[in-house]
Amino acid sequence: MSEEADKDSKTEEPTEKKIQDAIEKGNTPVSKEAPVLAMLIGALLIGGFAITSGVRQLVSDMAHLLDVSGGLDLGNSADALMLSHSLSIKVGLFLAPIIAILSVSGLASAFLQNKPSIVPNRIKPELSKLSLKKGWSRIFGAQGFVEFLKAVFKFSTVSAIVYAQFRAHESDLINAMFTDPSALPEMILQISLRLISGVCIVTILLVTVDILWSRSHWRKNLRMTKQEVKDEHKQMEGDPIVKARQRSLARDRARNRMMSAVPQATLVVANPTHFAVALRYDGEKNPAPVVVAKGQDLIALKIREIAETNDIPVIEDRQLARSLYAATEVERMIPPEFYRAVAEIICFVYSRKSKTAV
Known part of the structure; x- marks a missing residue:
């Protein structure tokens, strides 16, 4: 049955x-x-x-x-x-x-x-068949x-x-x-x-x-049964719970790596608590500033906290911070349309540092 x-x-x-x-x-x-x-x-x-x-x-x-046959010689073996x-x-x-x-x-x-194919299992004896x-x-x-x-x-x-x-x-x-x-x-x-x-x-x-x-x-x-189809689909595509967990771990690793790069930033553009974008400028390595970290809400506050702890200037510019957050990617240079605005901020930061040094 x-x-x-x-x-x-x-x-x-x-x-x-x-x-x-x-x-x-x-x-x-x-x-x-x-x-x-x-x-x-x-x-x-x-x-x-x-x-x-x-x-x-x-x-x-x-x-x-x-x-x-009569002429055949069969004298020996x-x-x-x-x-x-x-x-x-x-x-x-x-x-x-x-x-x-x-x-x-x-x-x-x-x-x-x-x-044609060679399948050793087909010739393997199986007692279950008896x-x-x-x-x-x-x-x-x-x-x-x-x-x-x-x-x-x-x-x-x-x-x-x-x-x-x-x-x-x-x-x-x-x-x-x-x-x-x-x-x-x-x-x-x-x-x-x-x-x-x-x-x-x-x-x-x-x-x-x-x-x-x-x-x-x-x-x-x-x-197949419907359950077998579901199980095979999970096997092929991956268990949704496991995949969600893997994505979460990947995001956590990327976030931790991003936060560890904030102390090397040149400045942080904030808005003032909802968005934060950390930029690093090194003219010898890159022709334009590079985004080392960006975040929204709690992550933005964390970026500001790390920047202030490491004496990195935090410039509040609501429109620029929001635009940079939407248009840039981490570890990439900023788009050309932001060159002028960011260059003015960098000049301001450098000038302030020089005055402080004097």
Whole structure:
């Protein structure tokens, strides 16, 4: 009951991350009928191209061997080994294209369905899979029912095709008993190719339906509950509480770093308690004053407090302080439109310092 309830709760389509994780683990949609179709197509290619010319060449070689068999020198094991080696090469040349076509067909059926990848976990034995309950559910579940329908379809269609072909060539098969034996292989090959062609046509339909079913069933098994979607979203985007805490810590660090730079300021422009902007001017390093700290309300008061503690001049200019706060960034030079106003204040500060020194 718990498993059924769990399946019923999985109403959300799988996310891209869930799909990608499944593919990386080797869980991909695979049609079991595609390799069958590939082998049938390979058999057609073999029957149409490889078998005819290959058999003729092999028969010719064997006939030549029989013709000269009386003159073969088999006096010792070396001669027998050489003859065996020669026969093996001829048989190998006959079988090589057949094996190559079948191998390429089988690999193509796998590679065209999914991108090839090495997943060691897929071959790792898992004792959890040795479950009678799960095996029973696989056999009598939706997947097992679909496999049963495919088996019935294949059996019935192949039987119908074989019956139709034999009925169509019934007279040829009867006359084969009175035909030259050398013509029998060609006739058998032609009938076989027609049989395989008919089965291929039916299998193409079956593979198309099977691919659509396997992909639909695969996505259905990857469905997620609403809670799983929320958890994955949190995992991808980050927990809002944790992210808020991280932003708060980052702001605190930036504020502390800013406050530690106030003692190196040349002056502070205030308004008079709501805004404060601390500026440092060093003509050798920067062509214009640099904002080392700025703040509003409590932070502005803190900047003023640090400035007064370190004997840094605090100039009250409401309009300029508000404008500097809105238009500048910390550790950046002030914009050109403030050059004149700030330059006048700096000249005033320097002149006052010189008078105090005298």
